[in-house]
Amino acid sequence: MEKLQLHNTHIPLFALLLFLIHFSSLQFLSLAYTPPTKYFINCGSASNVNANLRNFVGDSNSSDLISASVSRSGKGSTVKDSNESSGASPLALYQTARIFRHNSLYEFNIEDYGTYFVRFHFFAFSSLTTQTDLSTALFDVWTYGFNFTPKSYSNSAIIEEFLLTINPGKFKVYFVPRGSSFAFINAIEVFLAPPDLISDEAPLIHVSPAALINNNYTGVLSKSLQSIYRINVGGTELTPDDDKLWRTWVPDDGYINNPGAARNSTLDYRPNYRENNQNINEFTAPNQVYKTAKEMNINSSAQSTQFNPFNITWSFIVSKSASHLVRVHFCDIISPSMATLKFNLYIYGNFGLKIDSYYVAVPFYFDFVVDSDESGLMNISIGPRNDSDKPKTAYLNGLEIKEILNNSGPVPIVIAPKNNHVFLVVGSVIGGLVLICILVVVLFLVFKSRKPNSGVNSNWSPVVLVFGGGSSHSRGTRNGSLESNLNLGLKMPFAEIQFVTNNFNNKSLIGKGGFGIVYSGTFRDGRKVAVKRSEPGSNQGLPEFHTEIMVLSKIRHRNLVQLIGYCDDRSEMILVYEFMENGTLREHLYASDKPPSSWKQRLEICIGAARGLQYLHKGSAGGTIHRDVKSTNILLNENLVAKVADFGLSKTGPLDETHVSTVVKGTFGYLDPEYFKSQQLTEKSDVYSFGVVLLEVLCARPPIDPVLQREQVNLAEWAMICKKKGLLEEIVDPSVKDQIDPSSLRKFIETAEKCLQDCGADRPNMADVLWDLEYALQLQQNAMRREPHEDSTTNSSVAFVMPNVQRFPSISMSFARDDTPMLMDDGSHVKASEVFSQMRIDDAR
Structure with missing residues (x-):
């Protein structure tokens, strides 16, 4: 039998033992493995195709598939190759495709735990009938285990293959168009690999x-x-x-x-x-x-x-x-x-x-x-x-x-439009769904108004929707009590959550994150809320659930998302927040069909987020490090006011002159390299992550983009390289490039660069970052107020001299001395304006 030996001059002898252990685990015969028959999907077609000894089932009309109601924002549209006999596309498998112009997904019902092959087939044909050229598509593909951008298209089919371990349940594959572009797919394979x-x-x-x-x-x-x-x-x-x-x-x-x-x-x-x-x-x-x-x-x-x-x-x-x-x-x-x-x-x-x-x-x-x-x-x-x-x-x-x-991080949001589903569901239907709906008796037990708890809407009357026997069991009872310092006045009965979300109706679904599914809901007084629900009965995410409640129940700030309530009844983990109509900051920069925000709006959003983080660091009780600052955790309300969200990874405690030793957590691309190396967490880790967000705002691209050339993959590294070469202006988002005053741009870039210093001690605190961003906004507004004949592009880039003024400390620092930060927030904003009024910046030229 073949024997492995180690070259004495290259590796230590004890490595032989590692090899022996490795191969001893393979000595048993594998279980009988039969080549699978599912899932092989022929996308954009109602017909089945036999290709390479596999039967690819059409996703448009099949007894094996559920097709939700057709919606261009979810189901997408179909397209067919105009030249079916093309030599470049010999198989019928590559003569149809499904196109998505909004975030959409396929969903597979996985029955067996194991390692799965997941393959994606792309062939960029042109359709004369629909005037569609698939080679122009620009999009990303996401799952829970990875995300990628399909390669440049050629005259032949491209197959991207992955292997990953999948648990029983729903396996979802998301297609996310970039900007105003679209996504497409010709065929998908998801099947169980041999166990060994x-x-x-x-x-x-x-x-x-x-x-x-x-x-x-x-x-x-x-x-x-x-x-x-x-x-x-x-x-x-x-x-x-x-x-x-x-x-x-x-x-x-x-x-x-x-x-x-x-x-x-x-x-x-x-x-x-x-x-x-x-x-x-x-x-x-x-x-x-x-x-x-x-x-x-x-x-x-x-x-x-x-x-x-x-x-x-x-x-x-x-x-x-x-x-x-x-x-x-x-x-x-x-x-x-x-x-x-x-x-x-x-x-x-x-x-x-x-x-x-x-x-x-x-x-x-x-x-x-x-x-x-x-x-x-x-x-x-x-x-x-x-x-x-x-x-x-x-x-x-x-x-x-x-x-x-590396893990792909939170999956994209797929929003269901009114009266339409957005899912293209692939898999088995739970039998007898219609029969169950007919047999279920919905009993509404309406009680008289009771004295409301703090944080719960006073117009509510508890409505209990009965869907089966059994009493309500608190998660605290099953898994240990919630921390004693939680604000139990925010606790809501599960029945009230059911009422708010219409029993978690799919039409109320607005997205999905790392914690769970997010629904929209409405109180009796008409106030809208966002309801985040983890998988029922799951203990995964319990520490984050507790942390979120502890942090948000103690703080209140104009630029932090407000926690309305929570529920831990019936083994549920549910969080209820104020509703943020305009979604995430990222959606207003790229990877969305929303129009890009103006430069002034982006500055105001960054300032709002900086205020929220500054209050977390210095104004909240004991100080708090967010630990997961990123563009998807900065939400925008109907007036585009920025609010920092998602505090499940936060750390609280006195942050002055101390650090927290902790397991490294965060999101790849935003993670502070010093924290990653030392595992010593400080508030300067948030500052680094916020610096990445600033570059994201400036360049309108993700922090990590593996499809780009190697030196461009990491946004922070690439931007600093361009800065040293004097080329940073060349990677500014083209949609706002002509709007930015050069002086405002210089100040903004300088701020981002200081945030991204390798050593945390060299980075500014959030008060300094806030001051600099307010300064950049004033420079931008100053340029906008000039007379039409005063061209800021030509005058400022060379002749503008920064005003020689004394720097005023950020007024937001006073949050730490006040127990009512919500009131102080409004006041601090006025005082910041007064600071710039004293500077007479309008006269600076």
Whole structure:
């Protein structure tokens, strides 16, 4: 049997134990696995299509699918290829597509826990009948495990493949158009993979400073994996017809560095799967992968000194900032008999692994998790061993590289329009739904008005909607009491929440976040609220639920979302907030069909959010660090007044001259690097995140955009690079670029740059940030009040001199000295204006 040894000069000997543990977990035979029949979806069509031994079911008219009422904002529209016989689109699968012009989703009913293949098919055809060119689409695809932007389209179909672990329940895939563009999809696959296809552990290879294994990477199956490369070394292209899991394998010729150093080898008979101890079968890789190989071209001039040591090397472009799961496939088809062939495997030229191949035609493989180096190029090599008394040669049969993805964060909001559903639901219907509705007796027990609790609308009369027996059980009783300092006056009965949301009617659904589903509701006096409900009976998110109540029940501020009430009856976790008519800040910048906000509006929104954060840090009891500041947690009311929301990750306590040691939490792209490295949380972590929001406001793009060039992926890093090069104005949002006064822009950029300093001590506090943003707004308003002939674009960029005035401390600092911050907030706004009045900034030129 194949045996793994470690190259003594590269890695410590104890890594051998890690490999043995890894492979011992694979010694049992897998459970019987039958290729699945669902879900294979032919999008935008009422017809089924047989493609590569799979039956793709049309999503428009099928007994297997529920089609909600047609709505362009949810269900989307269908489009058909005008040239059905096109050579570029040989399959009917790519002759229809579904188009979404608003945030929409597919929903799959998952019955079995396990690792699933999720594939998306894109083919950008043009439809003359609808005047639609799919190649112009710009959009993102989201799930709970990952999000991505489809690649640039070409004349052939593009298939994006992912593997992720999915729990039983609803698996949702969101399509999110960017700006005024649209999304499209030709076909989707979601099916259960063989149970032993991927192991949860693999040796972790650190590439820098020296490649070595020092532990195992645990939790592979908890991550989402994106297939980047699948190579049939020494063979031809294998199509989905050749693979029992419908995968595509491409030849290695385009990736090998020195083709003359290698030659192809083939096997004439079926590999012997029974002799290995890894439970390898034809689902691991097709027979053809193990029946072909690249081996060293011993007779080639490639053995000259310039190739010494004589290795065969393949190179692959990979993401610099990601880890990758690498699987190398071996099957000795070059030895005439049992020869115990020995050779070396190298990754990045440093990591060395001794491969001992005892048997002929017996497949085996190794998995590694490999950190990327800074080159963005992964090199994998094989070469002979000098200490071997066997033939000095080496071979490789196959190679797979999968990128390990970070979590996608909160899923997008899908808003249901009046009288229309927005979901395209895929899966099984809960049987007898209509019958249940007929049999349910809704009993309304109306009580006389009672004395209302604080925070509960005084016009309410409790209305109990009975949907089954059993008493109401408090979550506090089942899971321990809520903290004693909670404001229990905000507690609401579950029956009242049912009344407000019309028993959580789907027509009231307005979105979904990390905590749960959000509904709109209306009190008896007409006041609208937002009701956030976690999955009933779930304990997940309980600490965040408690924290949200504790924080928001103690504070009240014009720029913080107000908590109206909460419910922990019947094992429920429900939060009731004031309703924010204009959604999130992000929706007014990008990834939405809403018109972009003006520059003046953006400044006012940033100022409002800064006031809210400043009050959290210094004005609230004991001080509070938000810990998840981002554009989706800044909400806007009907007057576009900004309010900071979502306090589930917040930390409270005295923040002056102290820090909080805590597990790192937050959102990738906004996370303070100093906090990430040290796990020491301070209020300056919020300042860093707010600096990212400022850049988001300025550039109208997400903090992380993996579709861009590598140096542009991270907005904060890219903006600072442009700032140093004097090119920052070139990445300003074009929709507001002509509106911004150069002096206001300079002040705004300076503020963002100070927030993004690597060291927290070098960052300003929120009072300073607030002052600077108010100053930038005054500069903008000053430019707007000039006479028409005074062109701020030409005059200010060179001649404008910043006024030489004494800096006044932010009046918002007085919040900490007052127990009624709601009243002080209005006053502070007036006083801030008075400060700028004293500066006589209107006269500054």
